[in-house]
Amino acid sequence: MHDGIVTDGLTRLFPGGVGLADLSLEVASGEVLALLGPNGAGKTTTVRLLNGVLRPDRGHARVLGLDPATHGDELRRRTGVLTEHAGLDDRLTARENLHYAARIRGITGPAVEARIGELLDRFGMGERADQPVRGASTGQRKRLGLARSLLHDPEVLFLDEPTSGLDPTATRDVVELIGSLATEHGRTIVLATHFLGEAGRLADRMAVLDRGELVAYGRPADLADDLWDGLEAEVDLGARATTEQLDVVAAVAGVHTVEPSPAGAVLRVAGRDVLPHVVARLVGAGAPVYAAVPRPPTLEDVYFEIEARRAASAGLPPAPDPRGVPT
């Protein structure tokens, strides 16, 4: 039995159009999946389908071995969700909001108080625990929402836009908290976001959605391998590389391309082991080499490359449908 997430052809249509079309993917237990895509891509719809809040029109899913469409109540006892609007009651205090959530989940008794206090402290809400949520900042709300999603120690965590509306400091705090949640006892996390930086730091796998369609899915490194030959690297020469220096680099075996950059040159090489040769030649030619480092593509690079290639191919006749449906 698979205790992560598996979906097969998961589809949900809305009167206005497609919410999610034919999503098939697999996330192992303990992995972090980044669901990426612009607004309206289908990220929230995916989270709702996976937690059994929406029912699919076609296809199915298994989360923790349960079908969300038929065993939603059972599943939701083992999942935690931070929705885009944290969904806290403004009229209650932070602590009361957590108490409320705990009671709904049947968590009662003397241990609750301690558990809530611990979560409030951990998420930096200890000091305003007994003030109404009304005056809380977006960052505080998100942290409180995160704390609430963890009350029952869920095995799967769905985070829908956890950093939207946050300033840089609050974003960093929340991303760090999520990072710590991911490493805690093999918890599976689905992180829906249109901010790529946080996803890059946290995700084991990425799924790029666009208008309900899955346009790319896999580990960022694997996707990068498919997108590009070799590895990007940067050589720091203290200043833009001269034409002679560029020629020296281009002549090294295993260097595919080389272009000047403000600090020196950016090159694409067959692999890491080409770099020492590049450095040796440059030093031999009298160039000062301050650094030569591989620059593996970030999730952000991968995402934009995918988007760029899709945009470029949009002008061309559409690619043949992989399912072989005649058009």
Place this chain on the structure above:
Amino acid sequence: MRTDWTAVWGVVAKDLRAVVRSKSVVIPMLAVPVLLMVFLPGAIGLAARAAPGVQVERLLGDVPGDLARPILDLPVEEQLIVLVNGYLLAPLFLIVPLMVSAVLAADAFAGEKERKTLESLLHSSIRDRDLFLAKFLSAFLPALAVSWFGFLAFVVVANGVAWPVMGRIFVPTRLWGVMILWVAPAVATLGLAVMVRVSARTHTAQEANQLGGAVILPLIFLAVGQSTGLLLVTLPIAVGIGAVIWAVALLLLRGGVKRFTRDALVAQV
């Protein structure tokens, strides 16, 4: 499937605690009962004391003799008090359970959407049925509590103020008993059921109140018009009206329960 009462009472307790903190909800909800159940009977009692022997006979001219008899048989100084506090106020009193349950139901159902708390609630482990039950109780129980406490206040004020004239306890009458125990819960359920249906189509509690008012107010006018046409609601009529209201309310409510699924609710978010 057993009801998860911990979750149900959790939602009810949260709703009540939150509502009590919203002055804009609480004040009108208490003002109307105070007006109807304290000021009005008090004023009538005082008026009867100040001007004993107001001609009630003319008012009751159109009423069939046997209906008016219980009042006209009373000493003349008691007639106004008994007519108003014993009979006329009874149908008017139904505004209390209707209003309280409708306002609270709008807050409980449409309010969750307005405050953007519905989605996280739907992602929690509470079952659809239990959530509906909780929301029902969040509106129904306070409506009944306010009605019953309001009625107690009414009994104290009506008897107290009229004591010098009446010299005895004259309310509750049996008609009041039927109103309080049979018709008021029916009316509370009706107000609630209408709001459940209306809340599915609106995004804020205020919109729900407006749309709900548009549905409920004609019902009130119809009821008031009918009862003043009769002038005196008699016991069998009150029992019958209660039964009809219960039937309509439960029918509406059943439809509301059927549509109350996560999938339908989240599509409205």
